[in-house]
Amino acid sequence: MKSIPSYHVRPMTGDDLDAVVAIEAESYASPWHCEHFQNEITARYSWPLVAVEDTCVIGYVCLMSLFEEAQILNIAVVPDRRGRGVARMLLKEAFCRALEEGAEVMALEVRASNSSAIALYEQFGFKQVGMRTRYYDGTEDAILMEKRVKENP
Numbered sequence: 063m064k065s066i067p068s069y070h071v072r073p074m075t076g077d078d079l080d081a082v083v084a085i086e087a088e089s090y091a092s093p094w095h096c097e098h099f100q101n102e103i104t105a106r107y108s109w110p111l112v113a114v115e116d117t118c119v120i121g122y123v124c125l126m127s128l129f130e131e132a133q134i135l136n137i138a139v140v141p142d143r144r145g146r147g148v149a150r151m152l153l154k155e156a157f158c159r160a161l162e163e164g165a166e167v168m169a170l171e172v173r174a175s176n177s178s179a180i181a182l183y184e185q186f187g188f189k190q191v192g193m194r195t196r197y198y199d200g201t202e203d204a205i206l207m208e209k210r211v212k213e214n215p
């Protein structure tokens with residue numbers, strides 16, 4: 063029997079920034095700075111969302127949706143809450159937002175070595191559509207993935 067998630071997803075606010083920046087620092091070698099997330103909160107075409115358990119932020123996704131194309135700019139889950147479907151729920155909410163905004167295609171870039179993220183995106187039906195050679199730090203390739211928004215699982 064599947065357990066009911068103990069967390070929910072809502073829009074990111076300025077009060078979430080300390081927690082979000084801490085998760086970001088734990089999740090990436092070259093993390094976004096606080097200003098980056100601040101810009102996502104205020105930008106016209108951005109929809110940053112957080113997953114919250116009790117009162118704690120445990121993950122986030124940054125979505126940009128402009129006309130027919132939406133993009134996942136960033137997604138991370140606090141290490142000790144991974145493997146519980148949090149990213150899946152964040153992505154589902156991002157798809158709902160993108161659909162509401164009229165997006166037809168969702169795109170993203172992912173490091174070629176990031177097998178857990180690639181597995182997550184493939185589970186959602188994303189397909190590889192291209193590659194940027196040595197895109198990250200001049201050493202690692204970026205895989206470009208896309209999916210039609212209306213094919214949301």
Ligand SMILES: CC(C)(COP(=O)(O)OP(=O)(O)OC[C@H]1O[C@@H](n2cnc3c(N)ncnc32)[C@H](O)[C@@H]1OP(=O)(O)O)[C@@H](O)C(=O)NCCC(=O)NCCS
Pocket residue numbers: 089090136137138139140143144145146147148149150151171172173176177178179181182183185
């Ligand atoms: C990638 C990341 C966001 C996944 O978050 P998560 O909450 O643990 O993911 P979920 O529990 O929702 O998993 C959903 C699916 O993703 C895939 N997945 C997630 N973690 C995985 C792992 N360690 N190994 C293989 N597949 C994995 C699986 O397909 C999983 O489905 P399943 O549970 O049916 O097997 C998380 O590992 C993270 O924050 N990583 C660091 C930041 C990062 O790399 N972000 C992506 C940048 S492109």
